[in-house]
Amino acid sequence: MKPSADQSAHPRRLAPQRGPPRKNNPSPSAPRNDIAPLPIDLSLDACATHDNTINEDGENAITQTMADWTLNEATNKIEESQDESDEEESYHGEIESHESSDESSVVSEQEIELPDGYAPISLDELSTSPPPSMPLVLVNLQSLCGYIPDVDEREVLISQITEALYADSSNNIDDEHEKSGEGLEFDTRVVELFESRVGSHVDTAADIVHKIKLLDDEAATRMQENKSSEDEQKGDEMSSLAIITYPEFISDSTMSQSTARLWKLLHTSHPLPVIERLFKHLRNSSQSLLWKIEMHNQIRELVVHEHKAMMSRMAAKEYEEWKTVRKEKLEKLYEVRETILLRVDVARERYEKYVEERERKVDIEMTRRRGSLWVESKKAIELESQNTTDDPFELDPYESYDDDGWGGVIKEDDIIGDSENIVVSEYCPGDDDDSESNEEWSPVGMSVVVDDTAISDECKKVIESESVEKNRLVFNTSANKLEPITSDDNAQRKSKRLEKTAARLNGHQAMSEEDAIVRAKLKTTDELVAEAMLRNLQQRLEGVDNLLECIQEEEWADEEEEEPNVNNDLDELDTDSSEMSLLDRLLAMILGGLSRTYSRTNSEEEHFRFVREEHKSIANEWLQAFGRLPQLPTSNDSEPEPGAKK
Known part of the structure; x- marks a missing residue:
């Protein structure tokens, strides 16, 4: 794809890849150029008071009102601007859809959410309702005895088999366990019947169970009526079958569990038809009931494992397909970023022109209201904004401070300036110009001033007394001694400085509030639309930069080191039929x-x-x-x- 003439005129600017992209906020102020003023009324004195422009929450009521009626117009213009670039960025959503797969090439099994009904179910999670049926043991008496027993023999055999299944390991055949409904070794001994093909599993819902019960009822009726015949005594094939019920509780090596609860767990459903079909065969299999429960749970865990493995393989396959087109998408995304960046520059330039025009009108209006005070206040505000020092006073170059750490030490010349008629001169030319006397130390080091008259080399008054020290004159001996500086003096100095600072800040604050009111009034609808468009483009640019950073870092990681090969065996089958x-x-x-x-x-x-x-x-x-x-x-x-x- 060849760049256009506008794009070739500008150098290629790549997105930041190693850190978060920098946010481009619109500049609050810009260099002012001579632009033709917009037709707007500058007479704002009638509504410039603080009471009718600031609401209870401290917000500008005029700005809020303007925002209400310009919102729809700004939204429409933004939508029109967005429609212009829909064709250029039509594939942006397609690339963004792969953002989740960019962060990690392979989805871990722990992060995969299971569908409803896949997780294993415990006995505690079951409801208290009874199961749809109950398990039974179907015993073939003909296979056990070698012939079809008659009615009397059938009753004896059923009683013996029941006692054998309910008896404990010490062969106690009392009625204690049978009455309590607990079979200590029932589940283990019934397996012997299943393995010998003498018994098989059925449940109360089977048709053969109903037939056997009808046969037993008819036999009981005939015995009560003492009616029998040789044909009936011989019996038939149905009379060779007997039903043994399960105990109320099944015991294993650790605890006893309810047979109904265990059987109900085997009736829990599964969303997949193949698993539901497998569970049906498991319930009707002639196996131990506890073995069925364990197998049921193992099948559910296997289904969960296979589901997660399938999702991981699908994610890995999608990631491999994404890697084949990643470079192409990355190049297209860079072109999209250049287009958006050019649009951001155009929108920023347009917005800054409106800002410049508004600032010029604000200066005109504030100068008309305040005159030179506005210019001085504006300069002071700019100086204070540039000052990064916490102390508003000038620091002492000699780093001499008071004991309390506030300000510099008061020098003698400050106090001498405040005293009346106290003038000390470092020297005064006289008759004797002895160099040693001229080098004597002066406590003040200032030129002598008496009644606003400076005494210099042409001093009119001649000192005749030799008892007075040469080169030092004191005209008010009563005030010659300096008073010591106390903590009260420091407190007064601090208070005065704070008052001056507070007064200056209050003046600046009042001026700034008025400036904000005027600035809000002069903000036009076109400027609001330009600002909204600029912010919208900056947000879109930020999203493209984030996506570019993610994809580019992934591309670099693939180039620097070889990624582990993912075993994508979605369509691979084991062709070796001998291995199960x-x-x-x-x-x-x-x-x-x-x-x-x-x-x-x-x-x-x-x-x-x-x-x-x-x-x-x-x-x-x-x-x-x-x-x-x-x-x-x-x-x-x-x-x-x-x-x-x-």
Whole structure:
């Protein structure tokens, strides 16, 4: 892109890169040139009083009133000015959108916010409402005995299995634990039934449970009526199934937990359909209830980890794409800055012209009101503004100060000047011009003055008395001795100086207040619009400088040192089919515990086909949701595999 004629006339000015950009505030005063005055009335005496121009809050009422009716006009002009440069800076928002990614190339996992429903849930966070169903153990008595038992044998077998599951390690089969609803080793012993394929997991919502309950009710009715037949005694396939309920509390090695609370935790939902589908298979798997709880929590933690890893990979990929176009955007941003900088210079020059014209009118009006007092007061104000010393008095060149540290020491000539008719001369020419007598010390060191008449070498009065010391004359011996300086004298001196300073400051303050009132009245609408446009352009320039600083420092950092390579494996898949992923192992443990009752199949072959299709379908959905399959932990990882025994 070739620069225009206006841009080539000016040297390229780069933005400050190592520090915050300097703010360009409009100058309150500018050198005055001879500019044609604007048509404005300078007769402001009628409204120049302090009472009708300053409100209760100390603000200028005239300025506030002018700001009200000029606000809309100023806003319209600013909007028109901004529309002129919209095409030049159309991509500024696009660059600014990458500002967050400029600060750090890789988003840390701790800074990623999780969507609702992703975080693991504890038992304390569950509501007190009951779960939709309760877990049960379905026992196949035919597999246990080798034949289908009759009704009486069925009742005996169910009672024995229940006692075995509820008994403790010492084989105490009393009713204490069963009455208390606590199964000390129920969760451990029920796994033996699951592994031997004698028992399987069901819940109260299963259809087969309702059928078994109906069969039990019919058998109980027949026993009460003492009706039986040989066919009924033989029974059928449904009579070979029995239901064992879970205890009220499940105990592990440390504590007892409510079975209903544990089962309700397994029914908590998840936003992702694939995870919700996996949780359903986990609930119906023939595994230990405590193992299911641990697996449920591990799956939630794995989902959180995979979600954060996916967001980090996406952020890293976006950052790599941004780096490819960063130089181009940086050059365009420099061109935008040059354009804005030229507009700032034009706006500042325009604003300073209005300021110069207003200052000239203020001088004319204040000179008309105050005359020479305004000129003197203005000079005094300028001198005081240039004085950076806290002490308003001139310092003693010999650094001689009072004991209290205020001002310089009072010299004899100050006191001699205040005394009446006391004149001391260092010498007076006489008959004898002895050099030794002329070198005697004089306490004052001033020429003698008597009644405003100086005594010099042509002294009219001749000293005839030889008893008087040569070269020293004292005409008032009663006042010849200097009085000692006391603290009261210092206090009076301080008070006088403070009074003079206060009077001078009060005069300057009154003059400054009047000057501010006149200055506010003479501020035109065009000047307000010019000032607003200048400030708006300066703010935009500041934003461009900040963005330039951030992008430029990032570019320099990439040039100075090589950035670490980010493993962007969003589309990379493990092609080695022999190596199982972590998800494959989790699905093998969960789906391997499903029973034929859950899959509703008639043969083992159909059941295995159902498990294989579910495994493949869940893996594909996981891949679509997270972009990869979770890998197995390496040997350096300290975390155990989910579901493994610790």
